[in-house]
Amino acid sequence: MKLSKSFYDRDTLKVAQGLLGKHLIFKRGRKKIVGRIVEAEAYCGLDDLASHASRGRTERNEIMFGPAGFVYVYMIYGMYHCLNIVTERKNYPAAVLIRALEIIQNPKNPSTPLRADKKQNKIIAAGPGKLCRYLGLTKKQNGLDITGDTLWVEDRGEKIAPKDVVKTTRIGVDYAKHCKDHKWRFYIKGSPSVSKK
DNA sequence: GGTTCGATCCTCT
DNA sequence: GAGGATCGAACCT
Numbered sequence: 001m002k003l004s005k006s007f008y009d010r011d012t013l014k015v016a017q018g019l020l021g022k023h024l025i026f027k028r029g030r031k032k033i034v035g036r037i038v039e040a041e042a043y044c045g046l047d048d049l050a051s052h053a054s055r056g057r058t059e060r061n062e063i064m065f066g067p068a069g070f071v072y073v074y075m076i077y078g079m080y081h082c083l084n085i086v087t088e089r090k091n092y093p094a095a096v097l098i099r100a101l102e103i104i105q106n107p108k109n110p111s112t113p114l115r116a117d118k119k120q121n122k123i124i125a126a127g128p129g130k131l132c133r134y135l136g137l138t139k140k141q142n143g144l145d146i147t148g149d150t151l152w153v154e155d156r157g158e159k160i161a162p163k164d165v166v167k168t169t170r171i172g173v174d175y176a177k178h179c180k181d182h183k184w185r186f187y188i189k190g191s192p193s194v195s196k197k
Numbered sequence: 198g199g200t201t202c203g204a205t206c207c208t209c210t
Numbered sequence: 211g212a213g214g215a216t217c218g219a220a221c222c223t
Contacts, residue, residue, distance in 0.1 A: 041204070043204075050204065051204080052204080052219095055220075055221095058219075058220075059219085060218090060219060060220085074204085074218095074219090075217075075218070075219090076203060076204070076205060077202095077203060077205050077206080077215080077216070077217080078203090078215075078216030078217035078218070079205080079206085079215070079216055079217080080205050080206075082204060082205085084204085097204055099204090127205070127206070128204070128205075129205045129206060130205085130206075170204070171204075171205090172203085172204055172205070173204060175202090175203085176204095195205095
């Protein structure tokens with residue numbers, strides 16, 4: 001079943017962990033592209049120096065200051081995009097960066113399943129930039145409702161036990177002073193599709 | 198108007 | 211582990 005607004009409108013760390021094992025779906029034309037979320041990071045509040053919101057409200061990060069359940073897509077390094085889902089209450093800037101998907105369908109023909117292929121998973125959607133490239137997400141999708149009919153997350157009944165969740169530091173935020181040490185990155189232990197160990 | 202640099206990824210060493 | 215690709219947001223002057 002599709003996750004509703006209330007799933008996202010709560011503590012960001014809980015949302016990030018809760019998204020593991022859920023399925024992200026993007027309807028692109030007539031195709032439905034699906035991936036199982038295996039890695040996510042939390043970005044919480046104005047005080048999180050790793051977050052775009054730490055420098056205050058700007059045109060780019062505006063969506064992070066809005067209510068939960070909308071997506072924040074931004075361009076990074078001039079060539080990649082990153083997908084975030086906004087969490088928590090309006091005026092509190094927070095979001096979960098979706099960092100890796102396990103591909104469960106053949107990318108060339110989404111109606112057929114992909115055979116379990118660890119290598120292909122790594123190549124396709126292990127990392128936030130690759131994930132957006134795979135799904136076809138760009139800034140056009142910025143602000144989209146994550147509970148709508150174009151892009152959403154489904155619970156397909158899988159439960160990830162706490163012991164199977166690895167909690168560690170976030171990637172690529174060395175500039176964030178003490179905040180770089182927060183263990184706000186979560187991934188499914190043993191998954192072949194996480195971006196980095 | 199100019200400069201800096203990034204929530205990345207790939208290639209080469 | 212280092213460096214390049216590539217560009218727009220953010221922050222100067």
